[in-house]
Amino acid sequence: MRIVIAGGHGQIALRLERLLAGRGDEVAGIVRRPEQAGDLLSAGAEPVVCDLETATVADVARHLEGADAAVFAAGAGPGSGIERKETVDRGAASLFADAAEAAGVRRFVVVSSMGADKEPPAGTDEVFAAYLRAKGAADADVRARPGLDWTILRPGRLTDDPGTGLVRLAESTGRAEIPRDDVAAVLAALLDEPRTIGRTLELIGGDTPVEEAVRAVVG
DSSP states (O other): OEEEEESTTSHHHHHHHHHHHHTTOEEEEEESSGGGHHHHHHHTOEEEEOOTTTOOHHHHHHHHTTOSEEEEOOOOOTTOOHHHIIIIIIIIHHHHHHHHHHHTOOEEEEEOOTTTTSOOOTTOOHHHHHHHHHHHHHHHHHHTOTTOEEEEEEEOEEEOSOOOSEEEEESOOOSOEEEHHHHHHHHHHHHTOGGGTTEEEEEEEOSEEHHHHHHHHHO
C-alpha cells in the first residue's frame, strides 16, 4: 500500500512509518518544517513539506494522489495554546479529510483522544479542554463523510515505555496507559482490516496480542 500520514514527524507517526516501511509499504509523511525530513528518511518514509495550517485542499490533495490510505496523526502538541488546538487538531483534520475525498482516497484513519465525545469535566485545564473539544469536532466531521472509509482510534495516556504487543481494544476500555509503540502497531493492523471501517475504538495496554485484538473487535 501507499500510505500518507499527516503529522509525519510526530512520535506515533515516526513509529508507524518504521513499521509500515519495514513490512514493504510505501509511506509518505507530511511535515511542517524542512529540517524534519531527515528523521522521516531514517524511518523509511518520504518527507513531504506542507503546512496544514496554511495549505489549501488542492495543495494537500496533490500529496494524496495515488495513495491507498491516509492517516491523520497531526496535533498542535504540548505547549500550544487554545488557538492552535482549533487550527491543527480540528482545522487540519478537516482539511486532510477534504483533501482525501478530493484525491479519491477512501481509507482514512484518525488518531484521536479519549474523552473527545464528551464535554470536559468542570475544572479541566482550559487548554486541554479546548484540545478535547477540537478532537471531538474533528471526529464528528470525519464520521459524517460518506466519501471516507474511516476508523477512529482513541488511545489512553501515552507513554514512551517499550511496546509489549499486548493491548485492550474496544469501543470502551476505561482509562489507562498505552505505549506509543503499541499505538503504532494497532494503527498498522487497522489499516489492514476493512471490517474496522466505521468504528470508533479506544486503546489501552492489555493482555491480548495486537493482531488478535483487532480481529476480536470485528469478530
